[in-house]
Amino acid sequence: MKKNLITVVILALVLVNLILTSLLAISILPETKKANELITQVCSAINLELRSGAVSMDSIRVPIEQVVTHEIADMTINLKESGDGKSHYATMSILLSMDKEHEDYKEYGETIAEKESLIKDQINSVVGGYTYEEFTADQQAVQNSILAALQALFNSDFIFSVGFPTVTSM
Secondary structure (H helix, E strand, O other): HHHHHHHHHHHHHHHHHHHHHHHHHHHHHHHHHHHHHHHHHHHHHHHOOOOOOOOEEEEOOOOOEEEEEEEEEEEEEOOOOOOOOOOOEEEEEEEEEEEOOOOOOHHOOOOHHHHHHHHHHHHHHHHOEHHHHHHOOHHHHHHHHHHHHHHHHHHOEEEEEEEEEEEEEE
């Protein structure tokens, strides 16, 4: 008799627990959805992108009087095989924009011409990893990849932008 009574009590407690858990879930889920909608609205109101890790010109603002540029002229780079049986290449000049007020500019930026071979090697590696179709479709992605590689090379973000003043791909 005692075993049956204990079983009934345990069953009642399990049912009460199930009911309270479902009530808790029903009351919390709508509030969570409302909070997510509010966060999305706030982000869109202040024009935030919900992505991370992307390097872009928009992420760093440098006043024009602090910008120093260095141009690497006329690089010809073989592009990755695209499977069409043709060799493709890109001829371009690269413009590096640097922040002269950055703490690493004095160490690296003022002598950047001495490091031009290293920079060209990085640019060649990055651009050479793109096919002709990828390169022509999204040059901003190529510029962002070069920027990330150069920032990793110098272990600094004193170079804040990479541009292609002239580019021809064939």
